[in-house]
Amino acid sequence: MIDDETLDRAVKAGILNAAQREALLTLATDTLDEQTAEQATAPSVDDQMxxxxxxxxxFVxxxxxxxxxxxxxxxxxxFVEGNTAIAVAIALGSWVVAEIVTRQKRMRLSSTLLALIFMAAALSLLIEAVMNRVNLPSDLNAFALLALRSExxxxxxxxxxxxxAVAGLYFFRFKVPILAGVAAIAATGLAFLGAVVFYHDQMVSGAVAAPLPEQLADILANALAVPLVCGLAIFLVAVxxxxxxxxxxTVWxxxxxxxxxxxxxLLVHPLFILATGQEVLSGQIEPGLSASILLGLMMAVFVLVALAIDRRSLLAPTLAYFGSVGIYYLVNGAANTTGIPPFALILIAIGAMVILFGAGWQRIRGLIIRPILxxxxxxxxxPIKA
Structure with a gap:
């Protein structure tokens, strides 16, 4: 930036007149103020949500x-409960309010709530459309569902x-980020349905034998491949x-x-079951030394990935799941010998990890990620801001 002394010399030399000098100073001051405001309002790169x-x-x-x-x-x-007019009115009302709250005011939390209200109303209408198409029997069981294969x-x-489609339409209009998660859940549901239909057709054609009751747990364990693949696909899109x-x-x-x-x-649950050998139907876990080692390695991998991509949103569900279920079996032995309740040790361990990562996230990123990548x-x- 040119200083005042240089501008004064330019006026004396006839390069600028007094009015031009003041105009340049005003322009430079306004530009500096805008840059300062942008720096103050710019979000930090720290898993900003x-x-x-x-x-x-x-308040809104x-x-x-x-x-x-x-x-x-x-x-x-x-209206009678279940009448489509209720869902239509709620959907239209949420859309109209979003035109003001979301499109004009860009209020984030209230916009998220309005989007969820709209999607709930849309889901109600879609369920009503399904009920009108498919006549579900009053006695709903597995055999009755198999009879609906054509539908x-x-x-x-x-x-x-x-x-x-509805989430895409609403997002195109209002750019509400949570709809990406809604669409991902719907796509995962479609994948589950496709896997069930494929397995049903394999049994009907004779390519796969109908499972015996004692084989049901193994079949459900194999079905964990569906959420694992869906979780990996969603994770890759997010990355x-x-x-x-x-x-x-940006909104992306x-x-x-x-x-x-x-x-x-979707990633943690199948991997946890594979690591610990958890029985799918009963939920019983009898992890040995190898299972405990695998569990610890999986937690370390999730922590490293979360640190690398700077996403605590990936780490939080991981800590919650492993902490509430996995760590219980790892600390249960210590609790039996010390007399401390396992629940207390779980709270201490998870609480300490959350505080550690929350208070020093970027510093931990710098210490761990910089040397290994x-x-x-x-x-x-x-960027790592430490």
Whole structure:
């Protein structure tokens, strides 16, 4: 920036006149103020999730909750429960309110709530469409469901495909990130349905024998491949979005946050069962030394991946699941010898890890990730601010 003395000499030399000098100073001051404001409001690269927009956003969220709760009770008093008019009215009402709250004011928390209200109303309409198409028997059991094989495809497309389409339409209009998670859950549901239909057709054709009761647990264990593959696919999409926005400043970064939230349990649960040998039906676990080692290695891998991509949203469900179930069996022996309740040790261990990662996340990233990853990889990951 040119200083005042240089500008004064330019005026004396006839290069500038006094009015031009003042105009240049004003322009330079305004530019500096804008840059300072942008730096103050720019989100930090620290697993930023722009969910709450401030006190007014929370205030409006309370208003949205009261408005639609009252509207739901009022509509139920006018229409018969289950009438499609209720869902249509709620969907239209949430869309109209979103035009103001989301499109104009960009309130984050209330916009998320409005999106979920709209999707709930849309799901209700889709379920009603399925009920009108398929006559479900009053005595619903496994054999009755198998008899509906011909309707499986249309039902899946109506529910799963319809939910994805509605979420896409709403996102195209309002850019609400949580809809990425909703679409991912719907796609996972479609994948589950496809796997069930495929297995049913294999049994009918004779390619696979019908399972005996004692084989049911093994079949369910093999079915864990579906959530594992879906979780991995969702995780890869989330990482791809993160790599497109290393500075975490666009809506796609927020979409990646919700995709990580969805993918984490889909990945953790199957891997936990594979590591510990948990019996799927009863939930019993009898881990030996090898299972405990695998469990510890899996937790370490999840921690490293979360640190590398700078996503605590991936780590939080992992710690919660492993902490509530896995660590119980790891510390149960210590509890039996010391007399301390296992639940207390679980709380201490998980609480200490959460505080450690929460308070020193970027410093831990720098200490662990910098030495183990090459510069070419680090340059593609979110910057480490330590």
């Amino acid at each position: 722009r969910l709450v927009g401030g006190g007014n956003d929370i 969220t309370v208003g949205v909750t009261l408005l639609f709760a009252g509207a739901l009770f009022a509509l139920r008093s006018v 499986a495809g249309p039902v899946g497309l109506i529910l799963g495909g319809g939910l994805i 791809w979005l993160d790599l497109r926005d290393r500075e975490r400043q 970064s927020d979409c990646a946050f919700w995709l990580h939230v969805v993918s984490a349990p 090459p510069t070419s990889v680090l340059d593609r990951l979110p």
